[in-house]
Amino acid sequence: MSETLSELSVSLWRGARQGHYENYTVPQRESQTVLDVVTFVQRHIDPTLSYRFACRVGVCGSCAMTVNGKPRWTCRTHVAKVAYGGHLEIGPLANLTVIKDLATDMQPFFEKWQQAKGAFEPSKTRQDAIAQIRPDSPARMAADAAIECINCGVCYAACDTVRWNAKYLGPAALTRAWTLLNDERDAGNTARLQAVAADGGCHACHSHQSCQELCPQALNPTASIAGLKRRTAAAYLKGEIEG
Amino acid sequence: MRLYIWQRATAALLLPLILVHLAVIFYATRHGMTAADILSRTRGSIAWASYYGLFVAIVSIHASIGVRNILIEWSPVTERRAGRCAIGFGLLLFVLGVRAVAAVVLS
Numbered sequence: 001m002s003e004t005l006s007e008l009s010v011s012l013w014r015g016a017r018q019g020h021y022e023n024y025t026v027p028q029r030e031s032q033t034v035l036d037v038v039t040f041v042q043r044h045i046d047p048t049l050s051y052r053f054a055c056r057v058g059v060c061g062s063c064a065m066t067v068n069g070k071p072r073w074t075c076r077t078h079v080a081k082v083a084y085g086g087h088l089e090i091g092p093l094a095n096l097t098v099i100k101d102l103a104t105d106m107q108p109f110f111e112k113w114q115q116a117k118g119a120f121e122p123s124k125t126r127q128d129a130i131a132q133i134r135p136d137s138p139a140r141m142a143a144d145a146a147i148e149c150i151n152c153g154v155c156y157a158a159c160d161t162v163r164w165n166a167k168y169l170g171p172a173a174l175t176r177a178w179t180l181l182n183d184e185r186d187a188g189n190t191a192r193l194q195a196v197a198a199d200g201g202c203h204a205c206h207s208h209q210s211c212q213e214l215c216p217q218a219l220n221p222t223a224s225i226a227g228l229k230r231r232t233a234a235a236y237l238k239g240e241i242e243g
Numbered sequence: 244m245r246l247y248i249w250q251r252a253t254a255a256l257l258l259p260l261i262l263v264h265l266a267v268i269f270y271a272t273r274h275g276m277t278a279a280d281i282l283s284r285t286r287g288s289i290a291w292a293s294y295y296g297l298f299v300a301i302v303s304i305h306a307s308i309g310v311r312n313i314l315i316e317w318s319p320v321t322e323r324r325a326g327r328c329a330i331g332f333g334l335l336l337f338v339l340g341v342r343a344v345a346a347v348v349l350s
Contacts, residue, residue, distance in 0.1 A: 164316035199322075203247040233251070236244050243245035 008083060010037055012049065013091040016098050021089065034067050034074035034082065038090060038102065051102035058216065061150035064157070065102050066091040071157035073150075073216040093157040109153050109170065116173035117195045120180060121188030131185045143182035146175045146224045148217045155211035155221055167200025171211035171221035174202050178224035181231060193232050194241045202228035246308050253305035260298050285347045292348040299340030307333030 008028045011021040026040050035053055042049040053063035058076040065074050067082050068089050079088065096104035124131065133140050155171035156162055162170050177196050180186045196202045202225045211221040235241045271281060285291045311329035314320055320328070 161316070197244045203244065229247075232244065233248060236248060241244070243248070 006086070008037065008079065009087045010041065011087070011089045012038070012041060012102065013098070014049075014101055016100055019098070019101075021091070028079065028086075032079045034065070034072065034077045034079060034088065034090065035063050037079060037088060038065070038074065049102070050100040059150065061152035064093055064152040064154050066093060066157065071154040071214055073152050073154060076216065093153055095157050095159065095162045096153065104153075106153060109156050109172070110151075112169045112173040113151075113176055115195060116169045116177040116201075117188055117192035118173055118176040118180070119188075120183070121186050121191075123185055123187035133184055137184075139182040139184060142227065143179045146179045146219055146221070149175055149179075149219060150217060152216060154214050154216055158210040158214045160208050160210065161204055161206055165200060165204055168204045169196065169201055171205075171225065174205070174228055175219065175221040175224040178227055181228070190235075190240060193228075193235045196228050197232040197236065197241055197243075202232060205229075246311070250305055250308040253301045253308075256301050257298075257305060260294075260301065263294075264298065282347060286350040288348055292344060295344045295348075296341070299337060299344060303333045303337040303340065306336055 006028050008026045010024045010026050012024060013019055014022045024041050024045055026037050026045075029036070035056065038049070038051050039053075042051070051063070051065070053075060054060040055062070056075045058073060061073070063074045064071055066072075066089075067074065067077060068084055068087075070082075071093055072082065074090075082088070090102065092098045092102050092104045096106065096109065099105050135141075135144075149172055151172060153172070155175075159168075159171055161168045174196060177192050181189055181192060186192075205222070205225045207222050207226070209222045212219070212223070215221065232241065236243055307329040310332050311325050314325035314328055315322055318325070
């Protein structure tokens with residue numbers, strides 16, 4: 001175990017939608033992550049604290065929380081980089097309903113993925129030859145640039161438009177739609193373009209770029225959404241989708 | 244989608260119109276033109292009537308779509324009511340604008 005440097009003052013959200021921040025004192029250690037801090041509170045101070053995590057290494061996207069006002073993946077956010085004057089305020093993700101303490105209901109987030117036609121639609125069967133995709137083709141490069149989303153919900157929590165417009169699909173779902181739109185093997189693009197052009201789709205985005213600023217994978221959902229705006233506008237003007 | 248295309252298309256048209264409008268303002272003020280000087284050039288002019296008539300029409304469409312979006316996002320009104328308010332706002336802008344254009348081009 002790392003050497004204890006000093007103490008951290010930590011405020012954690014307790015309760016559901018109605019609740020309050022409760023203060024805890026946690027030993028500060030070298031290379032300590034925000035998730036380490038939350039885990040310390042649950043294991044050593046209050047075992048009733050609820051939060052969500054799985055992999056602890058930035059792959060699963062389960063552990064996002066609001067840390068000192070900004071949504072972050074807590075397993076790979078070092079305390080030293082985000083603590084302000086030795087203090088951390090950790091709450092549930094914004095724009096989602098709190099279930100208890102630091103755990104939010106992610107259902108609307110994933111339902112919007114479905115609405116944006118975020119599932120791959122195969123164009124071939126297993127009897128067909130494997131599609132040959134050049135890695136340096138423009139479409140594949142566009143898909144690759146946005147494909148590393150881990151569904152952590154940080155962009156969704158950071159987005160002003162999600163906060164203002166309950167119908168808005170959000171940066172993650174639209175980014176997923178953009179990667180599939182650029183996947184030559186996918187056969188569902190007309191329905192996908194129609195879905196992201198509907199009310200609450202890509203055109204609701206104001207390009208504030210909070211998603212891009214805070215995405216832990218350094219993706220640029222704003223650019224993906226701009227691509228969707230161009231593609232849906234072209235499809236609409238050609239009569240391929242309805243307005 | 245349809246409203247998005249209308250708003251973007253009107254924005255694209257507005258850009259050159261606004262630049263010319265600003266140039267006209269600078270020209271008129273830099274040359275110390277009086278109201279009488281300006282009216283002598285605009286009255287009876289089909290060109291100025293067409294230019295500012297088009298300007299007013301495009302602004303009314305562009306602004307009303309924007310107001311609809313603002314109302315939907317920032318106020319508790321329903322989409323239907325936001326649409327009605329936006330149409331009302333657009334018509335008001337159009338009437339006010341046409342009155343202003345008429346005042347400087349009709350003799």
